Amino acid sequence: MTPAKAQTVARLGFGLDWQYRDRYPQSMAELRTKYDGRLSHLSVVSLPSAGDARVFMDECARGLPVVHHLPGVAPAAPGGPNLELYTRLEAVSDVLDAVWTCEDIGLWSIGPYPLPYFTPPLFEPELADHVVEGIRTLHRLGRYPFVPEIPSCTLAVGRMSLGDFFHRVTDGADCDLLLDVAHVFSYAVAARRPFAQVLRSLPLERVVEIHVAGGYIDPTFDNRYLDTHSHSVAPAVIDLLQEAVAASPRLRAVTYEIGVGLDAGNLDEDFGRIEELLGQTDWTPAVVGPSGLAPAGAA
Amino acid sequence: MIALPTLAPDACAVGPGTTRALLLRDDREARTELLLRLLYSKTSADVVADALAAGEGRVCPETAAVLATVDFHALTVERAARLRNLNRHLQRTCPPLWQCLDKKTLTPLVEGYADSDAFWRSTGRTLFENFCLYAHGAVRGRSALLADVFQLFGLVSRFSAPELIAPPEDVCACTTGIPGEGMDLTKSAFSPWDDGGLLPPVVPGALQVESFRSAWRLVDERGRLPRSAEPGALEPGDHQIVVAAFPGHRVTAAALPL
Numbered sequence A: 001m002t003p004a005k006a007q008t009v010a011r012l013g014f015g016l017d018w019q020y021r022d023r024y025p026q027s028m029a030e031l032r033t034k035y036d037g038r039l040s041h042l043s044v045v046s047l048p049s050a051g052d053a054r055v056f057m058d059e060c061a062r063g064l065p066v067v068h069h070l071p072g073v074a075p076a077a078p079g080g081p082n083l084e085l086y087t088r089l090e091a092v093s094d095v096l097d098a099v100w101t102c103e104d105i106g107l108w109s110i111g112p113y114p115l116p117y118f119t120p121p122l123f124e125p126e127l128a129d130h131v132v133e134g135i136r137t138l139h140r141l142g143r144y145p146f147v148p149e150i151p152s153c154t155l156a157v158g159r160m161s162l163g164d165f166f167h168r169v170t171d172g173a174d175c176d177l178l179l180d181v182a183h184v185f186s187y188a189v190a191a192r193r194p195f196a197q198v199l200r201s202l203p204l205e206r207v208v209e210i211h212v213a214g215g216y217i218d219p220t221f222d223n224r225y226l227d228t229h230s231h232s233v234a235p236a237v238i239d240l241l242q243e244a245v246a247a248s249p250r251l252r253a254v255t256y257e258i259g260v261g262l263d264a265g266n267l268d269e270d271f272g273r274i275e276e277l278l279g280q281t282d283w284t285p286a287v288v289g290p291s292g293l294a295p296a297g298a299a
Numbered sequence B: 001m002i003a004l005p006t007l008a009p010d011a012c013a014v015g016p017g018t019t020r021a022l023l024l025r026d027d028r029e030a031r032t033e034l035l036l037r038l039l040y041s042k043t044s045a046d047v048v049a050d051a052l053a054a055g056e057g058r059v060c061p062e063t064a065a066v067l068a069t070v071d072f073h074a075l076t077v078e079r080a081a082r083l084r085n086l087n088r089h090l091q092r093t094c095p096p097l098w099q100c101l102d103k104k105t106l107t108p109l110v111e112g113y114a115d116s117d118a119f120w121r122s123t124g125r126t127l128f129e130n131f132c133l134y135a136h137g138a139v140r141g142r143s144a145l146l147a148d149v150f151q152l153f154g155l156v157s158r159f160s161a162p163e164l165i166a167p168p169e170d171v172c173a174c175t176t177g178i179p180g181e182g183m184d185l186t187k188s189a190f191s192p193w194d195d196g197g198l199l200p201p202v203v204p205g206a207l208q209v210e211s212f213r214s215a216w217r218l219v220d221e222r223g224r225l226p227r228s229a230e231p232g233a234l235e236p237g238d239h240q241i242v243v244a245a246f247p248g249h250r251v252t253a254a255a256l257p258l
């Protein structure tokens, strides 16, 4: 082991989209190799089948713990979560041996069509209670913890603040929380509120995972933050990350979500920035599933 | 390429009645549906703004309190972004349609689709097929050729592999999607298209075959889709247009002279 390697502690993971496996600056498998020793875990979305999940495990995860990011199970949907999809995706979670599953809380579809643009829920008590019901159903039926993620908001509608809404959701469902600091920033921008204040309004004591990603404020409309994952991480989002890590006592994982439009230089620079920031804290990742989780296929 | 004059409002436009009815309902589902309609339909947004201004009697009080939190200026920006995105999504799903028809024709149809009740009714198997059904109905009265072009592309997409839904650049990249189960092509399903009373021919090896009647040879002898719908670009003549689906989501098309 080289001296440089000996000092390296794996502090963050990549958030990846299986659809783009060959379109990142390098392939997913090459990225995994390039950052070997510096990755605490991987988070992956849009794996359509157990077969694809096996390829992902063999070529990309290669022993790293995996968070299964779900697409469109949608406990906020008017009819509640899509249980057919959830059941189908549990076969993927089985192969991944997922430490937990997660999904942005919001509306993903118009009828049976995947909406080509996600919508955050109405921030209203009746919606929060409906989401609670949906998460409880997922916890009752599923074998993996479902962790709701703070959604990206380009427009916020409803009488509750983001903080009040997610306090009500996580208290009601008694569940953990996934804090996406870029999404917190997007809400603060849309609602014209100070971003650090929005962060502190959230139930940070429930946060087990933080997402951080790049994006930018629309140059033609400064109340709109675009969460592209394909731009550098905004300085304000880095500030939020720093504060969030310090204020989340149950934090287990920090995930850097990357997009296909990111060039290798930007990716490496932001990876290094986040790694360095985390290195200055006394926090270390612990990406393991809850003890007592029934193994796949058990009774 | 063919450019149509700007579309006049027609029977396919959104029914403001639906939005008005939603405004009077006092339930969570109605309020969520109103939010979605505001994000895609200018007609709905105008109806909501009018009803809020009129006050008493036209909006359930609870719904009015929720809608009072909408920033209508930000909503306009949001809706424009969503329409650009819908346009790009449909284009990416079926690039050949955008090679055949120009943006001047297609963009108003996409906007009309998002503003119509058809957007909320899932008649097509995919969002793209649903759009083609809307566009077919919207242009039929003015151009039988264009209507036939939309039917052809709608049928081809109906049998093609379901697409992964990947968000374009100005969308939250967290919220990607996965394909649905896709249509099981070994089982026949109700087709939303008018077959013109023709029985589709037997195509050896095909899982499903659909056809319709057209006054143009829409598909050339090598089975290629039209690259232009300009008058003169396509050979006139009564044809049965046949679209066949094969295992592996392979699709072929042919024009049989009648």
Ligand SMILES: [Fe+2]
Pocket (backbone or CB within 6 Å): A149, A180, A211, A257, B174
């Ligand atoms: Fe995220």
